[in-house]
Amino acid sequence: MERLARIFSQQNELITLNGGYKDEFETFKSLASMPADTLQIFQKLALDLLQDLEQPVDRKGCAERSRNLREEGNLVFKESASGSSKDSVLKACRLYTAAVFEAEDAAEELSLAFANRGIALQEYGYYREAYDDCANALECGYPERLRHKVIMRQAYCAWKLKKIASLEEHLEHLGQLQLKENFKQQLEDLKQKLELLKNQPKEQETQAKVVDKSLGEILTDPGPRGRYMVAKEAISKGNVIFSERASCFVPLEQQLICQQCAASLMSAPIPCPNCHQRVVFCSRKCRDAQSAIHKFECAAYRKDILRLLGISHLALRLLLTYIPYIMPHLQEMTSAMGMWKEIMNLSRKPEASENAPEYLRSLRMVSQLDQANNEEVNYHILCVNLLQLYLKEHTDFYDQFHSLPASIEDWQLIISALILRFSGQLLANGHVGDGLLGVGMEPKEFVMLQPELWQKPRHLKRGQLHNLSHSDPITAVNLPYLSLCNHACEPSIRTKFDGCSVVNYAAKDILDGEEIFNCYTNDYRTSLKLHRAHPLKDIYKFECTCAKCTRTDPDQNYLSFHRYRCEKPNCRQEFLPDAKVQQNNLRWWLRSNAEKPITCTVCQELQHFAWYNEFLELVGSSADSSRRQALFKAFDDLDKWLVDHHSLKRIMAEELVTACFYEIDGGTSLNDYEYEDLARIIRKQLEGTAAQCGDNSTEYIARMTYLWDIIAQKKCRTDKKELLEMKGKVDYLASEHREVFLNYYNDFIEQ
Ligand SMILES: [Zn+2]
Ligand SMILES: [Zn+2]
Ligand SMILES: [Zn+2]
Numbered sequence: 001m002e003r004l005a006r007i008f009s010q011q012n013e014l015i016t017l018n019g020g021y022k023d024e025f026e027t028f029k030s031l032a033s034m035p036a037d038t039l040q041i042f043q044k045l046a047l048d049l050l051q052d053l054e055q056p057v058d059r060k061g062c063a064e065r066s067r068n069l070r071e072e073g074n075l076v077f078k079e080s081a082s083g084s085s086k087d088s089v090l091k092a093c094r095l096y097t098a099a100v101f102e103a104e105d106a107a108e109e110l111s112l113a114f115a116n117r118g119i120a121l122q123e124y125g126y127y128r129e130a131y132d133d134c135a136n137a138l139e140c141g142y143p144e145r146l147r148h149k150v151i152m153r154q155a156y157c158a159w160k161l162k163k164i165a166s167l168e169e170h171l172e173h174l175g176q177l178q179l180k181e182n183f184k185q186q187l188e189d190l191k192q193k194l195e196l197l198k199n200q201p202k203e204q205e206t207q208a209k210v211v212d213k214s215l216g217e218i219l220t221d222p223g224p225r226g227r228y229m230v231a232k233e234a235i236s237k238g239n240v241i242f243s244e245r246a247s248c249f250v251p252l253e254q255q256l257i258c259q260q261c262a263a264s265l266m267s268a269p270i271p272c273p274n275c276h277q278r279v280v281f282c283s284r285k286c287r288d289a290q291s292a293i294h295k296f297e298c299a300a301y302r303k304d305i306l307r308l309l310g311i312s313h314l315a316l317r318l319l320l321t322y323i324p325y326i327m328p329h330l331q332e333m334t335s336a337m338g339m340w341k342e343i344m345n346l347s348r349k350p351e352a353s354e355n356a357p358e359y360l361r362s363l364r365m366v367s368q369l370d371q372a373n374n375e376e377v378n379y380h381i382l383c384v385n386l387l388q389l390y391l392k393e394h395t396d397f398y399d400q401f402h403s404l405p406a407s408i409e410d411w412q413l414i415i416s417a418l419i420l421r422f423s424g425q426l427l428a429n430g431h432v433g434d435g436l437l438g439v440g441m442e443p444k445e446f447v448m449l450q451p452e453l454w455q456k457p458r459h460l461k462r463g464q465l466h467n468l469s470h471s472d473p474i475t476a477v478n479l480p481y482l483s484l485c486n487h488a489c490e491p492s493i494r495t496k497f498d499g500c501s502v503v504n505y506a507a508k509d510i511l512d513g514e515e516i517f518n519c520y521t522n523d524y525r526t527s528l529k530l531h532r533a534h535p536l537k538d539i540y541k542f543e544c545t546c547a548k549c550t551r552t553d554p555d556q557n558y559l560s561f562h563r564y565r566c567e568k569p570n571c572r573q574e575f576l577p578d579a580k581v582q583q584n585n586l587r588w589w590l591r592s593n594a595e596k597p598i599t600c601t602v603c604q605e606l607q608h609f610a611w612y613n614e615f616l617e618l619v620g621s622s623a624d625s626s627r628r629q630a631l632f633k634a635f636d637d638l639d640k641w642l643v644d645h646h647s648l649k650r651i652m653a654e655e656l657v658t659a660c661f662y663e664i665d666g667g668t669s670l671n672d673y674e675y676e677d678l679a680r681i682i683r684k685q686l687e688g689t690a691a692q693c694g695d696n697s698t699e700y701i702a703r704m705t706y707l708w709d710i711i712a713q714k715k716c717r718t719d720k721k722e723l724l725e726m727k728g729k730v731d732y733l734a735s736e737h738r739e740v741f742l743n744y745y746n747d748f749i750e751q
């Protein structure tokens, strides 16, 4: 990172844009027309950096570590064969996965690790993944004399998966090999199974038809509003307004999620063996689907430059994804200027209909680069320049242009300009997708491979749902259709991220013809107008004039979560901190705000909040039963100082609940009263979360998992109404999580 910053600052000294920023094309044209010697220095800085970032692999060391992990896995797996412990099978899968990850570039070890993981996965019941691992092992050069074993396993998994064609193919292959007696027997056995399978009535493909109807409609306003979305009919709260599937996203913070489908619950991640395990796929199908993109990104992952480039990485992905669609428009052209004119034509065509292909809708997104300051523009230029040079020098990306009339220099100009255009667009239009992740997971650990959590594939053990409650941003996504919604601080939609798709639900009742708004920042319940105004101005370059911002008391909803009752015994009045404190930041409990006192606006008395530290102390000693009783009592006492759903109550509930579950997970047993107390506090926390964030928000569902766990353990009373309501929340989960939650509900909650 430091190195990159240093190079960028040296390059920055050399950039001069003649006449300031005009557009993406002129920018790179002017860069290319720098005096030759300056240009050479400028580009050499980037080229040297790219060269130096190459990280060598210690192939021998990798192979050895992989072998050790695999052998450890073998021991654990043998253990499972003697007992009936599913836990050790999963533990073996985890060790084999580590062996797969380590076996970078060591094909032989890799093939053995895949083969062994395949056995363990099959044993656990992950047949699709086991099937893939057999194919992986064969592909990496599994030893010839043992290949029949792997093919036999593949055939078995194909039978389990009812894939008749694959099963036939594997059996035919096996039939041609010289097999020992016991394998001949297995083969006969599978042949019979194939016949039975063929005679079974075909299962109807009951795939629910995806309704691809949008209840929103795009209108165009020649004025500043531009394109916007209105309801085509009245839409009631909770209904789906529209869905959109993204073809371009990148994982954030190097999250190891599938690079093709954004799955985060992977039981057999397949890493690319050439880029230091920074890229994984959930299946061979996803790996193959992404290969056309990854072949141009692999070296960049190996050099680890992509995470340093922020939004430009997503811009690169847009380029790689859309270039096959853009190229046909440009292939007759002989000059860069002509090509750019054509691209501008494509992006200016007015109708942004829902049916226009995604690359056109993306080309038409607004960019705010022309309103950015010099420093910002230069930073993006440097990122793009680095990526363009990378494509040129470290991939064969430019080979596709060789046979076309325009020169490679022209294409370089166009490619740079396109990446810069996408970067500028994504600054204002990029979305961040969130998801539920495993709690306290180390990098390169996978939640599906934690033996203490699972009883069988996609079925958690009783009391373990809360371990899936860590909600975090995981993807940066391009969603050109959703981007057409304008901003309001009270959004009309609640966006659910489901892998790389999004589903947008009505967050409230919407009238026929009413405009549909998204909220680009924190909303009116979770932030002050003043604090939202900053990002809206900085990033999106506008001042909000939405209904919430223009009413007489724009902050009333947010402030209703910050009302106090005075500590002074003879005052005890309800008050809101005064305006200056409000602007400063009302969250005095954060360390960064510790110096910002709150005084009662009725009697002017300074509030000491002694109860806050006492509460935290109790949280710290919640291993002790009597301290826990005091803690529950202290939570109830918060009502003395914090009015209604004060947002601090939610935060303190979270501290309390997390601490108690930490004890429970560690083996402490709570008595029945304590569980009832805990459930009561979670319910209260959920009420507060519903009031401030909405009752189908990710925050709400994440906190709800704790209540499910207590109910699953039959440790608190509940009723039909509550259960039904809770079950309804799973609609707002990504499908992979929905399945796990529903399994949990059916296994332990539904009577
Ligand atoms: Zn996938
Ligand atoms: Zn790779
Ligand atoms: Zn607003």
Ligand SMILES: [Zn+2]
Residues within 6 Å of the ligand: 566, 567, 568, 571, 572, 573, 600, 601, 602, 603, 604, 605
């Ligand atoms: Zn007072």
